[in-house]
Amino acid sequence: MNQSAFVSPHKKELLANRYQLKQLIGRGGMGEVFLAEDILLGGTPVAIKFLSQTFVNPKIQKDFAREARTSAALSQKSLHIVRAYDYGVSAEGKPFYVMEYLNGRSLKDLIPIPLPRFLTLARQICLGLQCAHQGINIDGKIYPLVHRDIKPANILVVPDQILGQLVKILDFGIAKFLNYAVTASTNKGFNGTLPYSSPEQLEGEELDSRSDIYSLGVMMFEMLTGVKPWKPETDLFGAWYKAHHFEVPKAIAEVNPQLQLPQQINDLIMSCLAKAPSDRPQSMTAILQVLNSLEKPSYAILPNSLSSKTAPNIPLGSELLLAIEKKCGQFVWPRNKPIQEIVFPQLIDTPQGNIAALWLMLPKQEIQKRVLSKRHNQFIFITSPYPMLLWVTLLYNRELEPRWLPCYLDMQNPQNHQLVSSLAENERYPLICFTLETPNSCTNVISSYVDPTQRQMLKVWVEQSKQLPPSSQLQLSKQLLKQQYQQMQSRILRHLASIPDRTLQGIGEAVRSWGLPK
Incomplete structure (x- = not known):
């Protein structure tokens, strides 16, 4: 210690x-x-x-x-x-x-918030609580964790390039420790936040996840209306004890008649506020099922490989990519890579310098269809517990299933520093397409644009990676990145689906010139 x-x-x-x-x-x-x-x-x-x-x-x-x-x-x-x-x-x-x-804002300062934003933030809060309630493994035993002080002041909202706004829950486990420490030191005292405390918490009973669900209900009510479900005469313990134990919460429709609230959300919040734990939703999973069924697109993606605003202005050619095109017939699928549908990153040497590329193997027929796809890329970096970069490329076509090409880069590896530095230096990277069918030859090269904002961040991440101490928890960071990757996929697809067909057509015509002789 x-x-x-x-x-x-x-x-x-x-x-x-x-x-x-x-x-x-x-x-x-x-x-x-x-x-x-x-x-x-x-x-x-x-x-x-x-x-x-x-x-x-x-x-x-x-x-x-x-x-x-x-x-x-x-x-x-x-x-x-x-x-x-x-x-x-x-x-x-x-x-x-x-x-x-984290340079964010407290949820307390954002209340009240509109319904679409509420759905996005509430879902993320529930995902964090769900993870805690499911518990962590310590010496082979699962220990569920209850927060005990869920309130807007303990929720931080941070700008995020994928989710638009990223929720972070503060002070997990600290309320339990303080409550224990005060009791151990003085043999008395209540530690919590009265307006958000469950009836059983005020009684000093042993708490489970349903106490957090009650506090969440109070907070969700306040997120939508700007006020709490009760207004006792004083802020003293006795007044809040009476409200939580005996008083019926206000109706959301009475507090804010203009709010067009889906009945499912109203019923969900009121069920969370039930006095008896057995009458509330019994898990965060049940709450998430309701929120997931109602959540609408509410996100922001920073400038990326393709948007309706930037695509027509992206020049197709560059000396480096033209050099790659000329070498297509010379590329040979590496012997250490399996003959199957995979993707991996690799630096390619050209007379003009190194360039980071994605090598991928697909059936010949699919390659022919994919060359006309929209391309989208996203980069996500995590420093702790292990520095790792997720490089995602998406080939999108309305008539085909989306083809996701994720690559996880170990940022303790100096070779990957060089790879990411190349991405940062060049406005585009090539996708080298090999056929799954024999003789597994390179047939096409297509490119994906990297926005200047993304390239600048890649430079910062490389330098940051070089300064971090060694770590051995690579798999844990990869798991965290996979979670965020899964969350962002549906949002990216909705974003691309909103791009007009005429933009897709123009891009397809431009890409067609990259199809190489077989």
């Missing part, structure tokens, strides 16, 4: 011999949050939260360490839970934990 004195952000001492505090960026009931720099990672920004209570009891400090490790393990499983990196206890007994720094 790290032992370090709490220091003012105006002093030069390092916290845990590693973190330089810069400024206070948040304060709440649980403690204070500082922006800091991780000196060991070249000044990478992080957020450090100091809990409000001071604990000198060694057992409580040990329990905090266990809770922090559990929360950190959970944060590696879901994109919708703020990533936790480190923890410690200061010389004064103040527990702290280190988490990713």
Whole structure:
């Protein structure tokens, strides 16, 4: 466990011999949050939260360490839970934990929000809670986690190039620890947020996931209306105890008559607010089924390989790609690659320099159809627990099933630094198409455009990868990227489906000149 004195952000001492505090960026009931720099990672920004209570009891400090490790393990499983990196206890007994720094806004500051945005954010919140409630494996045993303090102030909304807005849940496991620590220290006290606490939480009972579902119901009501389901005479414990135990929540239609709310959402929120846990939805899965059935497209994708706005202005040729075209007949399928429908990235040497390319093998007939497809690409980078880049290319045609070409790049591998640097330097990359049928020859080269914004980010990610410490958790990062990849597929398809046919036709005519002699 790290032992370090709490220091003012105006002093030069390092916290845990590693973190330089810069400024206070948040304060709440649980403690204070500082922006800091991780000196060991070249000044990478992080957020450090100091809990409000001071604990000198060694057992409580040990329990905090266990809770922090559990929360950190959970944060590696879901994109919708703020990533936790480190923890410690200061010389004064103040527990702290280190988490990713995110430049977002609290959900509390965005309320009320329109229905389409509500559906997007509520779904992501539920995905994070679902992951926690399903539990994490510790020494072969599954431990479900309950948040115990779900409220708008504990939900961060961050701009995201794929989802438009990415939800991050804060303070997982911390409410449980503080409640335990206060009880252990004083043998009394309630720790939580009264307007969002379930009836069983106010009673001090052992909680399960259905308590979080109740708090979620309060928050969803507030997200849509801007007010809470009850308005007690005071904010004291007794008034909220009465409201949660005995008072019927307001009707959403009465609070906001102009809100055209689907009946399924109204019924869902009211069922979450049931007094008895057995009368609420019994899992986040049940809630997600309702939200998934109603969610409409509400997303933003940064400039990419193809949009109705940029496609007509993209020049087709370049010296590098023309050189690749001339070499098509010379390309031979690598002996170390199986003869099957696969895709892999590879650098190609040309007289003009190296260029990153995708090599793919498909049936000859499909290649002939795919050369007229829309092309779309997306890049997703993750730094922790292991630096990895997901490079996705999509060949899209309204008459065919979408052909996804994902490549996961280990960004601890210097060869991949060179590959991604090439992507960043060139406005397009080629797709080298080989036939599945013998003699497995290269028959076509098509290209995909990389937007300048994407190329700039690729440069940043390469440099960031070079500065990160070694890690061994490659598979965990790959799992996290797969989760985000699965979430973005339907949104990308809806985006491409919205592009007019005339744009697709113009692109097809341009691509046709890339078809090479057999």
